[in-house]
Amino acid sequence: MSRFAEPMTRLIDELKKLPGIGSKTAQRLAFHILRSSDDDAEALAAAVRDVKASLRLCSICNNITDVDPCVYCASATRNQRQVCVIEEPTNIAAVEKTKHFNGVYHVLHGSISPLHGVGPEQLRISNLLRRVENDQVDEVIIATNPTVEGEATAAYLSQQLKRPGVKITRIAMGIPVGSDIEYADEITMLKAMEGRREL
Numbered sequence: 001m002s003r004f005a006e007p008m009t010r011l012i013d014e015l016k017k018l019p020g021i022g023s024k025t026a027q028r029l030a031f032h033i034l035r036s037s038d039d040d041a042e043a044l045a046a047a048v049r050d051v052k053a054s055l056r057l058c059s060i061c062n063n064i065t066d067v068d069p070c071v072y073c074a075s076a077t078r079n080q081r082q083v084c085v086i087e088e089p090t091n092i093a094a095v096e097k098t099k100h101f102n103g104v105y106h107v108l109h110g111s112i113s114p115l116h117g118v119g120p121e122q123l124r125i126s127n128l129l130r131r132v133e134n135d136q137v138d139e140v141i142i143a144t145n146p147t148v149e150g151e152a153t154a155a156y157l158s159q160q161l162k163r164p165g166v167k168i169t170r171i172a173m174g175i176p177v178g179s180d181i182e183y184a185d186e187i188t189m190l191k192a193m194e195g196r197r198e199l
């Protein structure tokens, strides 16, 4: 039999389903919610409901958005013909913070991983193919992660997207700024050498 009243057990069980939340943390969060004001508890419940009710994927780029097309795809000031391909919606923030990219995005929602049974058909690629086929793209910048999966995805995409008049580029990976090349592993060093540019 549970040590807690039924509504409390139910809340703890739901919280335990969240990533990185074990039994102890779930209990602590549940008691925090119980002690919080009615307004705070209601705001949390409403935020959870609204995120499911109002967010969807952009029909053009698969970004998570409350308006379709998303702010990037609807922007008149961004270059709609330069598309940066990323694995997850959260990667957009990483590119945006460079403040040097004024194109648009395509979110794959994953990467090819034969080991985990993820093939290209499980990724969201078709709307990108359509954009390229319809001659709406000048350059595709593949910014998948520098992992085995990210590299496999990049190789697959470059093969699928190859068309006359469409430039396919891969972001250069290299030595993190502030680190010492002595400590770079060989893949990082290789990528740094490959991505070299003329000075």
Ligand SMILES: [Zn+2]
Residues within 6 Å of the ligand: 058, 059, 060, 061, 062, 063, 069, 070, 071, 072, 073, 074
């Ligand atoms: Zn979009």
